[in-house]
Amino acid sequence: MRAVPRTDxxxxxxxxxxxxxxxTTALRLVQAMxxxxxxxxxxxxxxxxxxxxxxxxxxxxxxxxxWEVDYPTTATLVADLLAAHPDTLFWYxxxxxxxxxxAVDHLPQVTLRAPARYADNxxxxxxxxxxxxx
Amino acid sequence: xxxxxxxMERAYRGAxxxxxxxxxxxxxxxxxxxxxxxxxxxxxxxxxxxxxxxVEPIKLGGRVLDTLTDPGRDLxxxxxxxxxxxxxxxxxxxxxxxxxxxxxxxxxxxEFARRxxxxxxxxxx
Numbered sequence: 001m002r003a004v005p006r007t008d009x010x011x012x013x014x015x016x017x018x019x020x021x022x023x024t025t026a027l028r029l030v031q032a033m034x035x036x037x038x039x040x041x042x043x044x045x046x047x048x049x050x051x052x053x054x055x056x057x058x059x060x061x062x063x064x065x066x067w068e069v070d071y072p073t074t075a076t077l078v079a080d081l082l083a084a085h086p087d088t089l090f091w092y093x094x095x096x097x098x099x100x101x102x103a104v105d106h107l108p109q110v111t112l113r114a115p116a117r118y119a120d121n122x123x124x125x126x127x128x129x130x131x132x133x134x
Numbered sequence: 135x136x137x138x139x140x141x142m143e144r145a146y147r148g149a150x151x152x153x154x155x156x157x158x159x160x161x162x163x164x165x166x167x168x169x170x171x172x173x174x175x176x177x178x179x180x181x182x183x184x185x186x187x188x189v190e191p192i193k194l195g196g197r198v199l200d201t202l203t204d205p206g207r208d209l210x211x212x213x214x215x216x217x218x219x220x221x222x223x224x225x226x227x228x229x230x231x232x233x234x235x236x237x238x239x240x241x242x243x244x245e246f247a248r249r250x251x252x253x254x255x256x257x258x259x
Contacts, residue, residue: 017148017151018147018148018151018152019147019148020146020147020148021146021147021148021149023148023150023151024148024149024150024151024192024202027150027192027194028192031192031193031194031195035193051151060153060154060155061155063154063155063159065154065159065162065211066154069154069201070201071153071154071155071201072197072199072201074150074151077150077194077195077197077199080194080195080196080197081194081195082195083195083196084195084196085195
């Protein structure tokens with residue numbers, strides 16, 4: 001088991017995508033912390049584990065009203081974030097939640113961990129923020 | 135006379151995940167396929183009709199994401215397609231909305247509830 005790197009903040013994203021603007025808010029929070037030089041790890045639970053599924057592809061389906069516009073998927077956006085901050089951002093997914101929702105094909109940059117190991121991630125962060133409810 | 139009354143009460147549901155593909159996008163198809171639609175915005179969804187609402191791009195990693203959900207633009211598109219858009223009067227002030235987008239009607243509380251029987255179908259989006 002790889003050790004969890006020390007970070008300033010752990011964002012535990014429990015809220016489901018598509019239901020409200022929780023994911024938008026959480027991603028903006030992560031971006032803002034990274035821009036300030038902070039280090040961040042994200043742990044997704046529940047339906048938030050769907051954000052990094054490879055089955056989403058790079059682009060959303062075409063918009064019939066704006067045929068030429070590219071709409072990136074959340075998998076693409078998370079991959080971009082990780083590529084832009086390779087030493088200060090780390091992305092984890094809950095293995096139990098992923099299995100329970102059939103979200104079994106994550107981006108290779110995502111590390112799946114058993115929920116019983118969650119305390120290790122909390123211990124590795126100076127501060128933990130839980131966003132949304134399962 | 136439109137055949138469908140659509141009522142939208144929940145709003146702001148996944149600007150990053152949905153982008154264009156939200157309930158207002160669905161409404162375009164329902165309007166086209168089901169004989170026309172009237173759309174009533176209630177609760178926080180009245181904010182969709184705010185004339186001064188702006189959707190700013192956000193930065194994520196090395197990318198500027200400028201394709202977030204833009205409900206005002208989508209409402210105007212629905213209006214262009216012939217959808218009548220309404221808001222309920224008490225919710226305008228309750229949710230801090232000022233001026234409304236052009237062409238948006240203001241309904242009194244219960245006004246549309248009394249008209250449910252006039253429609254072939256009523257749906258919540």
